Amino acid sequence: MSRPMATDKTRVWILGGTGTVGRQVALLLPRKRVGEVITVSRRAQEQGALTGWPRHVQLDLTRPDATLPLHRGDRVINLTERTSPALVYETIRRGAVFIDSSASPDYVRSLRRAADEAAGPGYLVDCAGVAPGLTNMMARRVADGHPKTRRLEIAVELGLGKHAGLAATEWFLSAIDTPYDATVDGVVQSLRPGQLRGLFPFRSGFPDRAALSFPFVEQSVLAGELPGPRTTVLSYLALDPPWATTAAERLLRWSGYGVLSRNASRIARGLLYMPAFGPASTGVVVRGFDGGGRKTGELRFATGGQSAATAAVIAATAMAAPALSVTSSTTLTAADVLKLDEAVAVIRAVQPEARLDGEPGGETEFGKQGKEVAG
Secondary structure (H helix, E strand, O other), rough: OOOOOOOOOEEEEEEEEOOOHHHHHHHOOOOOEEEEEEEEEEEOOHHHHHOOOEEEOOOOOOOOOOOOOOOOEEEEEEEEOOOOHHHHHHHHOOOOOOOOOOOOHHHHHHHHHHHHHHOOEEEEEOOOOOOHHHHHHHHHHHHOOOOOOOEEEEEEEEEEOOOHHHHHHHHHHHHHOOHHHHHHHEEEEOOOOOEEEEEEOOOOOOEEEEEEEEEOHHHHHHHHEEEOOOOEEEEEEEEHHHHHHHHHHHHHHHOHHHHHHOHHHHHHHHHHOOOOOOOOOOEEEEEEEEEOEEEEEEEEEOOOOOHHHHHHHHHHHHOOOOOOOOOOOOOOEHHHOHHHHHHHHHHHOOOOOEEEEEEOOOOOOOOOEEOOOOO
């Protein structure tokens, strides 16, 4: 069932709005439907020249007592994983909508707990972006295309030709030293990043490329949505050029990677000043299997740099979020708000090269599933 769009002249707050993705989100919000955009960050910086919107609030979002003068129906877009969950509670209690793009399972869980405790009248929309976000929509399309799907594999390949945002880079460095939960055959198991390795067809007509298991939040979200027993949902990460994936795999086997994790914030800031290399590209493969291991469907998506695509999906999610009177849930995902074709369309508006192809349903030959790396 389609949801009504947000009312005209919505007010939008962008937390972490001085970053790369935040500036792009602000530029993509439609002026016909948005009355005001306020960027929020610790920086005391005039934003008009960067975003086209004149108002900026300097605020330390990590403080549990951080507060904003929110109105009912406001959209609050969170682009920093340091924002206190207390602000989610406040947002929802005031009847506003909190939209989050984080890929971190632990952080998303903390936001969902805050949303449940707030119990409306506003609500939380998480998994907004490409990974998570578009990945969730592709997985749903594959699972809906064949009701016998019991295993989903989601692989994301990030080209290193453009720097990711500070929050995403810091999370990646923190996550490589963090065990995480994943559902395998209906049982929640603790995995290490890189413990599983799979081969995925990121580019049609080219050899499959290796990807390593990684703690993207889609695993836990989709495991709860996929019906039936013996569910498996696994997420993988690859880097382009492929030798960077090999280097990451070796790093994950090296005990010294904990140094990177413990110093994630400082190292992430330093990496943003280093030259980028490789292509500025994003690839996603989502494939499903039935209980017997036969492939039930496969979708592939390819586009340019991730930040522009992510910003496009976030901006569209903010505008498509349903009116407060329509939903009684305290938590939705972007896949509840946007259809896959709509998300691809808004990405194509900023990246015309974006392409989605594959077969969302229908049995095909058995595919290459992830296998545990020895050691």
